[in-house]
Amino acid sequence: MTQTRRYDVQVITAFVEQLFEKAGADAEVAQVVTQVLLEGEVLGHRTHGLNLVSRYIGGMLSGQVKAQAQALEQVSDSGVSSLFDGHYLLGPYCVSRALDCAATGASAQGIGIAVVRRAAHIGCLAAYLKPYTDRGLVALVYSSDPSVGLVCAHGGVDPVFTPNPIAAGIPTQGEPILLDVSMSTVTLGLVGQCRDAGSKLPHPVLMSNDGQLSDDPRDFFSQPQGSILPLGGQAFGHKGFALAILVEALTSGLAGHGRKDAPDQWGASATAVVIDPRFFGGLQAFTDETSFLGQLVLASRPVDPERPVRLPGQAGLALRRHALEEGVSLSAHVLDDLDQLAGQLQLAPLSQALAQ
Amino acid sequence: MTQTRRYDVQVITAFVEQLFEKAGADAEVAQVVTQVLLEGEVLGHRTHGLNLVSRYIGGMLSGQVKAQAQALEQVSDSGVSSLFDGHYLLGPYCVSRALDCAATGASAQGIGIAVVRRAAHIGCLAAYLKPYTDRGLVALVYSSDPSVGLVCAHGGVDPVFTPNPIAAGIPTQGEPILLDVSMSTVTLGLVGQCRDAGSKLPHPVLMSNDGQLSDDPRDFFSQPQGSILPLGGQAFGHKGFALAILVEALTSGLAGHGRKDAPDQWGASATAVVIDPRFFGGLQAFTDETSFLGQLVLASRPVDPERPVRLPGQAGLALRRHALEEGVSLSAHVLDDLDQLAGQLQLAPLSQALAQ
Structure with a gap:
């Protein structure tokens, strides 16, 4: 303990x-x-x-x-679209600057996008969002790391992608909805934890290097390495696979720096998109809708009466309140x-x- | 036959x-x-x-x-951000106009977004993308229908969402990558086909109205209606669920018209986002990266030697060539x-x- x-x-x-x-x-x-x-x-x-x-x-x-x-070098800037090169500067600074830049574009014209290449480790995408939802903005972050391959293509054996998360902060009339999900079934962190604990994974979401489905972390940490199934698993992995490609395109593709460059240093490609609802149906109508949706979700009957349905980010925000x-x-x-x-x-x- | x-x-x-x-x-x-x-x-x-x-x-x-x-009424326009009200005009016209509008913004400043509310049925999102990838643009479309509930929240029983697809066209140096995936495990179309054929679904991805996992389409078409599990299924459905909320926010939320308005006519909320890689790392670097990634994917060893790994859209584009x-x-x-x-x-x- x-x-x-x-x-x-x-x-x-x-x-x-x-x-x-x-x-x-x-x-x-x-x-x-x-x-x-x-x-x-x-x-x-x-x-x-x-x-x-x-x-x-x-x-x-x-x-x-x-x-x-x-x-942090700003390579391009159109007022709403920017590219930064982080030159391996601490990642949280790079991503925060990208989000600020995208938010400036959003506040001026409704949407802004900023792409960063070669950011050092960027931490947890969910940690970036609340300052923007507090201002009534929708904030999205996508990331990938072109120096690392962990996740296979659908129907493939070899590791190709990183887990390629999509995160978003969505304002409501109360607490924001904060989502941060990878396009893989599980993350490397979980596979490593199970290996360290000597346990199996809760589901068979690994592919051994000879093409066998497995729940044994040793089949991932092998020589050559195994891989992690994309979100959707064996049955519906074509969806997570397709979304993983989209994340690669929006990050390393737009960055102009990716797997083709075979970088040998850990470094993220990250893309921040910020949208201001005031330029569309208005902030009031937006939060009316997201709050209504949140209530619909929370009111839905749980499969397990002991586990009420929760909104993405709800548990984390409760921990956050308690910590503060x-x-x-x-x-x-x-x-x-x-x-x-x-x-x-x-x-x-x-x-x-x-x-x- | x-x-x-x-x-x-x-x-x-x-x-x-x-x-x-x-x-x-x-x-x-x-x-x-x-x-x-x-x-x-x-x-x-x-x-x-x-x-x-x-x-x-x-x-x-x-x-x-x-x-x-x-x-088709243009409610707002900032140069890169627009809102349209379709007033139930034929959906493919509404979405095409939204994409054109977003592409104009993208060509001017790198990114454009156009949201449509109350489009009549919009067909298949994959069908909109190629004209934009042909011009070297990345095109995304999100959609939902606030008059319909089919998909449950993760851990919930009641239907809340539509399948809420995300589609994207990604230019490469050859054929584009075209993806079009719903944030549910399966679509209503498949559930209906299985009911009509008197067969079970290939996987237990339905939730009966009393909270039992099922592969029987009759458990969906019941009174009250059952629901479809979000992408990720029982184990990882929190991810598809979170992404479904994101799609609702980007479509009905920005549209300012959604489930809160309890529309009684079938009608889509759709959001088009177009990005021009020339404003970031450049089109050449973008297609270098997406082509490299495509080759990596296609070169990965297949689990089943009879079924080589394919890129999203590859099979459809082959059918298209043949038809033309x-x-x-x-x-x-x-x-x-x-x-x-x-x-x-x-x-x-x-x-x-x-x-x-």
Whole structure:
């Protein structure tokens, strides 16, 4: 059992920002990256939260990952369409800037799009959305990583794609709907967790390197590697496969940088699209409709009476509210990592700063 | 066995246009609608091809469906963002105009979006895409119908959504990639076909009205109605469910007209998004990447050696080529319908015009 304790959001924010700055990040970059990782943490995406701080700072210290805002190059800009080259700058900063840029276009003309190539690791897409839904904007993010192949084509054996998530924030009259789903059945994270736990996957969604359907993570982590089935599985995987291709086209395709370039460094292609409902049927009519739809969904009878139907993001937003009110619960493991980093950077440990 | 014979595309086009015009459509509307239905037919979407002509003309003659271009009202226009109200004008005309409008925005600034509310039946989304990929544009279409509920929420019993397809045309250096996938496991069409054939569905993707998983179409066509599982099924249906909500938001939400208005007439909300790669990494880099990706996919080893991996749209485009070269193969049923319509409208039958 991992021990946890709760820490105030402001204190933790200041501490993590300081870590990034001490490791060489601009104040602006440190602030944005900290905010995104903390948002992932409080939404419950523990594998894409503050546990990434040590990985990100490790990348900075080794020189692989940049942390200066000026590294982000704007390659093109039409007012509503932009391309950025991140040159392996910390990904959360790249994606946040892309979303801001797309939001500017949306506020001016109803829609904006910004594509980023070569962003360093971008964390959890769900963590980017709420600032935009709070302003009454619809925000979408697509991403892929052209240096990695994990997911097979429908009917194929060999790994071709990354899980290629689509995320979207949708304003309602209450809390936003926040969705973040990959176009694969499962993510690499889950396959790795099952391997580490010595367990099988809950469903046979792996393809062994000799073309056998499997629920055994060892059939993925083999030599040559196995693959993960696209969303839809054996029966309906043509759909997840088609959507995975769409995500590749909208990210690496528009970026002009992808699998054809055989990049040898982990780096995301990400595309942000922001839409302002005021340019269509109006924000009121939009949130009337999304709220009505949300109520329809929540009112639908559950298959299992113990498990009421929920909206995408609903559980994460409840965790988020609790964390902001009661403090952020950090695992001992993450706390140890942060304190070790602090020591390395000659800063006081978080555990000390927070001991009351 | 349904008997088929082949008819020249030009002859059939002129004949169907004449049917629409004689039934009261503008020449422009007749031309666009005929082209979209014929494209659906030749791509192999037989349930969304020329079999719809009699349904569409039936709607026109009963007064439910409009067929004058001027019925399409442009509610807003920012240069890149537009809203149209179709007032139940023939859907293929509405969607084609929306795509043209979005393409104009894309050619000017990189991206354009046009939303249509209250389009009459819009046929098959795949049929709209090729004119745009031929111009080096990426074209996306989303649609939903707020008057219909067929698909349940993940974990829910009651029907909430339509299948909510996402379609996209992606240019490559060769033939485009054309995808058109619903956010449900199966479509209503398949459930109906299985009921008519007295067979089960190939997979248990229905939910009976008392919450039992089923492969029996009678459990869908019950009183009260059953529902269809979202893409991903029982294990991963949270993903199809989330994407279905996104499609509702991008269509009926932006349209400002949806389930909240409880429309009692079948009518689509549809959203067209067009993107011009020249405003990002360039068309050459885009098609380099999509062609490279296509080759990767096609080169992946098939699970079943008899069934090589295919790209989305590949089979349909092969059928299309064959039809354009050898003539369109019409079923006796569709031919009978068309000839009956011709008689009703005091025109010579197609079978006569084409008998050589």
